[in-house]
Amino acid sequence: MNKKMKRFAFGLIALLILSVLASSFAVAENVPVSILNVYVNGKEVSDGEVRTLARDNKIDVDVKFLATGDDDYVTVEAEISGLEHDRDKARYETDVFSIKAGNTYHTDDFEKISIELPGRMDTGEYLLRIWIKDKDNTPVYEEVKIYVTTSRHGMKIKDVIFSPAYEVEAGHALVSKVKVKNTGEKDEEDVKVTVSIPALGVSDADYIDEIEAGETKTSEELWFRIPDDAEGGEYDVLVSVEFNDGDDEVSETYKINVAGKEETDAEDETVEEKVIIAVSDVVQDIVAGGASVVYPLSLTNNGKTAKTFTVTATAGDWAALKVTPSTVVLQPGETRIVYVNVGAGKDAPVGEQVIGVAVKSNGEVLKELTMKVNVLPAAGGKITLLEGVLIVLIVVLIIVGLVVGFSRMRKREGEEY
Numbered sequence: 003m004n005k006k007m008k009r010f011a012f013g014l015i016a017l018l019i020l021s022v023l024a025s026s027f028a029v030a031e032n033v034p035v036s037i038l039n040v041y042v043n044g045k046e047v048s049d050g051e052v053r054t055l056a057r058d059n060k061i062d063v064d065v066k067f068l069a070t071g072d073d074d075y076v077t078v079e080a081e082i083s084g085l086e087h088d089r090d091k092a093r094y095e096t097d098v099f100s101i102k103a104g105n106t107y108h109t110d111d112f113e114k115i116s117i118e119l120p121g122r123m124d125t126g127e128y129l130l131r132i133w134i135k136d137k138d139n140t141p142v143y144e145e146v147k148i149y150v151t152t153s154r155h156g157m158k159i160k161d162v163i164f165s166p167a168y169e170v171e172a173g174h175a176l177v178s179k180v181k182v183k184n185t186g187e188k189d190e191e192d193v194k195v196t197v198s199i200p201a202l203g204v205s206d207a208d209y210i211d212e213i214e215a216g217e218t219k220t221s222e223e224l225w226f227r228i229p230d231d232a233e234g235g236e237y238d239v240l241v242s243v244e245f246n247d248g249d250d251e252v253s254e255t256y257k258i259n260v261a262g263k264e265e266t267d268a269e270d271e272t273v274e275e276k277v278i279i280a281v282s283d284v285v286q287d288i289v290a291g292g293a294s295v296v297y298p299l300s301l302t303n304n305g306k307t308a309k310t311f312t313v314t315a316t317a318g319d320w321a322a323l324k325v326t327p328s329t330v331v332l333q334p335g336e337t338r339i340v341y342v343n344v345g346a347g348k349d350a351p352v353g354e355q356v357i358g359v360a361v362k363s364n365g366e367v368l369k370e371l372t373m374k375v376n377v378l379p380a381a382g383g384k385i386t387l388l389e390g391v392l393i394v395l396i397v398v399l400i401i402v403g404l405v406v407g408f409s410r411m412r413k414r415e416g417e418e419y
Contacts, residue, residue, distance in 0.1 A: 033136050034071025034103070037144045040132060041066070047146045056153040058121035058185040063094070065109045065132055065144075069101040075137040076101055078109050080117060082128050082148070092117050121158065121185055125151050155246040156186035157193065159254045160218060162241050165282055169259040172232040175225050175280035175300045175337075176258065182210070182243050183218040194244040195221040199237050199258070202229055223282055227302055227337050234262030277309065278302035278337075279361055279369050285354065286344075290380040294322070294345035297373050299359065301340060303332035312362045313340050320350035320377070321357065342373065350377050 040047050041064040047053055055061055063080045075098055082092035096113040109115055127149050133141040164170075165177040178197040184190055190213050198205030206224040213219050237260055242253040280300040288295050303309050310331050315323040322345035330338045344357060359371040 031139050033076065033134050033139045033142050034069060034073055035076070035101070035134050035142050036068045036070055037065060037132070037134065037142060038068055038106070039066040040064075040130075040144060040146050042130070042146070042148070050147075052127065052147040052149050054149045054151055055119060056156060056185075057119045057123050057125065057150050058156065058158055058183075059153075060116050060118050063109070063115040063117060063130070063132070065115075065134070067107055067134060067142075069103050069105050069107065071103045072101065073136050074098075074100040077135050078115065079133045079135065080115050081131050082117065082119070083131065084128060085120065085123050092119060092123075119150060121183070123150060125149075153186045154188055155190070155250055156184070157190065157213075157243050157245045157250070157252050158183045158185050159241055159243060159252060162197075162239075162254070162256055164239070164256075164258060165284065169261055170228055171261045172228050172234070173230040173278050173302070173304060175227050175278070175302075176239075177280070177282050178206075178224045178239075178241070179284075180221045180224070180241055180243070181218060182213065182221070184213040184215055184245075187215055188246075189214045190245045192247075194248070195224070196240075196242045196244075197224045197226075198240050198242075199226075199228075200240055201237055202232055202260075204228065223284075223298060225280075225298065225300055225339065227278070227300070228260055230304065232260050232262055234260055236260075277311065277361070277363065277368055278304050279371070281359070281371050281373060285374045285376055287376045287378055288344065288346045289378045290346045290350040290352070291348035292346070292378075292380065294343050295375065297342045297344065297357075299340045299342060299371075300337060301330060301332060301361070302337040303334055306334055308333050309363055311368075313342075314360050314362070315342050315344075315357055316360075317344075317355065317357045320347055320355065321345065322347065323357065344373075344375055346375070346377050348380050352377050352379050 042053050042055070043062055044064075045053070065078055077096050077098055079095040080093070085092060094115045094117050096109060096115065099112040101107060127147060130146045130148050132144045132146075135141040159180065160183050161181040163179045170176045180195045180197065182193065182195065191211065193210040193213055194207060195210065196205060196207040204226040206226045208222050208224055210219050210221055236257055239256045239258050240253060241256060242251055244251045278301070282297060286295040286297070299313065301311055301313075308331060310329065312329050313325050314328070315325050317323060324343040326341050326343065330340065332338060342357070342359060354374055354376050357373045357375065359373060360367055361369045361371070
């Protein structure tokens with residue numbers, strides 16, 4: 003009887019253990035999906051196929067899958083690992099979405115997956131890993147091979163500096179400087195940089211003569227005036243770069259806020275004649291005794307009649323200044339650029355220096371502005387006070403030595419007689 007009871011007890015324990023194991027295996031089910039296809043930049047990647055992609059570009063990933071069950075907590079993650087630099091991340095994860103059994107989905111239906119291939123990543127073969135996950139089931143995994151290379155021709159807009167930075171008033175000038183990098187294998191010549199606000203119909207462009215492969219350069223300052231009647235609000239600023247003899251182009255869109263002029267009662271108020279004056283606040287470096295730098299100054303006649311303006315620049319004896327042209331005649335609504343050329347003499351004081359600029363019309367000062375330059379020491383520099391004292395001491399010692407030498411020679415000649 004005791005043996006039968008023991009066998010019964012052991013059998014019951016074994017049954018309980020099997021039940022626990024079965025329940026644990028039941029929890030560890032896969033997410034109820036089946037991955038059907040993976041698309042990179044709109045093209046399907048077949049089994050065993052290796053997609054070639056250019057670094058320093060974005061790639062779009064779309065995953066097609068079949069839902070084999072209902073799930074309200076699904077996310078999709080795509081990642082390229084093995085990058086050398088910690089700050090470089092090639093990963094994207096969607097927000098949570100719901101699926102219904104029997105339906106076929108594309109991740110593009112919920113969210114576009116875009117991954118940036120860093121410009122510093124090594125060329126070679128990588129794995130693009132894809133997980134479809136939920137909150138408590140085992141992820142469904144897929145991987146495709148990609149080969150990262152460098153384009154023959156490539157350009158990237160690295161940064162854009164606006165002045166003023168965030169908001170510009172209607173009737174005033176917006177100044178832009180664009181930093182671009184040649185990400186291709188080939189040197190590029192005559193790279194055209196354009197900045198525009200399409201909604202306002204204003205733009206300016208400039209050419210960068212040459213950008214070597216891997217090199218980064220910044221454009222000259224690009225200027226345009228915001229129309230007087232521009233409505234206040236946020237506008238898209240389109241920055242585009244044309245290269246490879248104009249066959250290729252990259253672009254980025256930025257935001258700038260325009261402050262519109264206040265509406266007034268035209269019946270009770272007359273329109274004043276105005277001049278709009280704008281100058282860059284960028285502090286340029288200049289070497290004492292070296293090449294000069296140029297500051298552009300924008301003049302706009304916002305009045306009803308033609309006006310003559312005179313521009314003068316003043317500074318200390320350290321500076322050589324030239325204004326071109328120093329006198330301009332502007333018709334109503336016309337804008338002209340005046341250039342202030344600043345040179346620093348060899349004895350110019352090192353550090354930040356100020357240049358005063360005055361704009362006059364009919365002998366009246368309309369506006370006084372200041373521009374700043376950072377004077378760098380000349381190559382070789384001047385002789386310091388200590389160096390001068392040492393030179394004098396050396397000369398004195400040489401003279402004393404010569405005098406003593408001549409004295410001894412004369413003494414010997416006297417003894418010989």
